[in-house]
Amino acid sequence: MSEVLDTNNPETLTPPPEVVKEELLAKYPTKVARKRAKQIVINEVGPDCTVPEIMANVRTIPGIITQRGCTYAGCKGVVLGPTRDIVNITHGPIGCGFYSWLTRRNQTRPAGPDDFNFMTYCFSTDMQEEQIIFGGEKKLRQAIQEAYDLFKPKAIAVFATCPVGLIGDDIHAVCREMKEKLGINIFAFSCEGYKGVSQSAGHHIANNGIFTHVVGLDDSVNGGRFRINLLGEYNIGGDAFEIERLFEECGLNLVATFSGNSTIDQFANSHTADLNLIMCHRSINYVAEMMETKFGIPWIKVNFIGAEATAKSLRKIAAYFDDPELSARVEEVIAREMPAVEAVRAEVHERCAGKKAMLFVGGSRAHHYQELFREMGMETIAAGYEFAHRDDYEGRRVLPNIKVDADSRNIEELHVEPDPQRFTPRITPEDLARLAMGDLTFKDYEGMMPTMANGSLVVDDISQYETEKLIELYRPDIICAGIKEKYVIQKSGVPMKQLHSYDYSGPYAGFQGAINFYQEIDRMVNSKVWKFLKAPWQEHPELTAHYVWE
Amino acid sequence: MSSLRPARKNAKPAPVPYVSTTNACKLCTPLGACLAFRGVEGAIPFLHGSQGCATYMRRYIISHFREPMDIASSSLGEKHAIYGGGPNLKQGLLNVLCKYNPQLITVATTCLTETIGDDVPRFVKEFQQEYAARGDATPLPPIVMVSSPSYQGTHMEGFHRAVRALVDQLAQAPASTAAVNLLPGLVSPADIRYLKEILGDFGLAGIILPDISETLDGPQEATYSKIPAGGTPLAQIAAMGGSQATIECGATLKGQDTAGQLLADRFGVKLFRIGLAIGLRETDLLFSLLEMLSGRETPRSHALERGRLLDAMVDGHKYVFGKRAVVYGEEDLVVGLTAFLAEIGVRPVLCASGGNTGRLKAAIAAVTADLLPEFPEVRGGVDFHDIAEEAQNLAPDLLIGHSKGYHLAKRWQIPLIRVGFPIHDRFGGQRLLHLGYRGAQQLLDRIINAILAKKQADSPIGYGYL
């Protein structure tokens, strides 16, 4: 590999994307190269925002070293993990549960000393050979009983790992039985890791489960005029806290967040909200769709990553409720927050403008964070998701054209109908049409690619090898990805920011978050540490001689 | 909600024999195998199963070592779970070969492939035949396999099985040498570097397997290499059958069919089993062995380190004497730490492990025999819930173990001295030294300083001279 650490020569030319793509594919066996070629796309935004087709949400090629996780990870780790008062029991051998033991660093804020918080716990049936051979239902039943005896929780959820489906345990039957016996809500997720192609399948299974077993259990309407749910925000690094603060200052009433800083009671009551806001479209759009069908709650896509995007999202909410008082408060909040943001932005802009970023992460962040980089004057030259689908890349307009393969068919699509009693349209068709004329589009997500520059590279499910290759060819100033890539990238001499766990800092959402991010990235891309890579005695031996002899 | 709060000392509930695991004190079998495999030069660890396991284990190992850790996976899906994972395994091996050009591929199984009963040796054999038939210019590197379902044992069983598999499948019967095989067990990269230094100082040619000293604690360099430098060279593993002796570390390995045993049985290499060299007397054992094998006296620099350690034990005794400690982690580590604590005057009150070999108690008895007025509680196969129940009436002053014990330390407001694996709430876990006189010295300093820091913090006065 070439010297990427040559700090004397930072102005290297970026090779054309066609060349880069060719290089990425060169080492693969023909069949693999053919498949990857469809997952590596050179962006070109046409009129009406059409973009080239990308292959996504397909099985990872064995041996390629993907960054993807499994269905269980998406279900238990991502969607259900951040809810503090459900006891989550992993049914399987010990590893799966251990590795998902608060590793995503979701934060939560129990209401008081008597509020439950099980997030620091890791419950597992710790399957042994005996259960593999004779079945694990008995042990699961007892594990549920033990969790109940220990904590008397409101709810217990059970998550299946790979062996469970294979040995044929009926975890749903066990849960029904124990629910009856113990009188609390107990439900299970068949999220065996081998189902689906990535954690994405697990998100879907989690959505289905919460919708079936929890949403709609509590019809009480607990006040507030502007009742909203925030979907697909998991409170990494305290993002949800910052968003909650803004909502409160604007006078919005948050009913439930799926699922950062959440409780099961919030889910049960969430169908009483009047608007659903979607942050991470990939992981949570199913619940939004089902709530709309069953209860009549419309949804809009928002983004609280980036100061401008935050302001825009708040204005969208105000436009929906169409209330002068709310609009005034929203404007007030924006006007109050923006000067501090602007001051820091202008300062870091001087040092960061023109620098190049690459983002390979998740199912929405690779898109959202481009906003922040744009605000700093930095350019995103390549980006991709780990587990997103075509609609997250190209926009929901392609939904009718997405072929459903065997892996996706595996994941149940719930059939949902309007609830005979509780379906209430939240907005008249006329208002809907009027709002749609403005800036407000319902049920829509434009996708990542239409917002990216022509000629930028979009890579789905990037492999370790491709990441290394891209570093070599593009020499970016920073890469955002996850912990698995972190040290590979840093060892290549490129600063690396984790956008799953935020490198244990944050928040980055909202206005305060934008400031944090500007400062953090400025610190990283302007770090001097790479200069010290060569000791003086390696670089200028003659100088050493000088010191020694004179 | 009272069960989430620290229980009062006299309110001990009757212990319940739980079948479920709450806050485990062990990791899964293939993770241990992958860690061992990472210590072989030019090797790529490969997990046969769904990709989630590989991803989870990578992220876990990386968060401790802060180093790249590639583990390939055969990425099985539902179809393969039903019809078998052979085709995926073969395709995966081929892709790893193309992109990494490794010297060795090491395949470990997971729960999924063990449950469906995939015949990995047969698949690999077929792959080798198919590859040979292709007539490819690049020769196929060796492929080592290990069976590692995590419904049997813990990461330590995975680790030892992997080491055994390496020796079993790679060692030959070459000419005899004066080399010494050293099987150190799961210790830190810093420990391995130190062991190398010691062997070097004795003038011994050592073969350390696995050697993660560089592969999991490498330097920042100008260019990144896909497979990190370092690790036990394949040629050395092949030569292990000719070494004059094997030193195998691990107090609970007695009587087990390990790599050391295999070398003894198959090649007649003399086997010396000792515990992890933690603390004074366990280290003395190692040094006596090395004196014997090298025919040399302990080099002065090491004798000096021993002397300074003793000196510090005398100086520090007043701070640690009678303090009550809970020790947890892998069984062999717990045995070593307990031995050391007993030596410095700390009273181990509970020695616990998620491992469940059934040999922990005897091993602890052996290393503490004449030192402890009262034998500690010893519990194998436990989780942190059990540890908490057991310990809350024992009034511990200290916790010694990995990061997962933090919640107990917080609950009881006592210091946690972090050792072993995983450490993900402190910096530098890969550089912690546990072994030898030097490691004991550092442990002693850390323990005493933790006690002093707590004393200082607890006092309203603000004494600055302790």
Ligand code: SF4
């Ligand atoms: S399935 Fe088995 S191997 Fe995979 S993470 Fe779980 S315990 Fe470990």
Ligand code: SF4
């Ligand atoms: S065993 Fe299955 S559920 Fe568990 S980590 Fe592996 S892929 Fe995921």
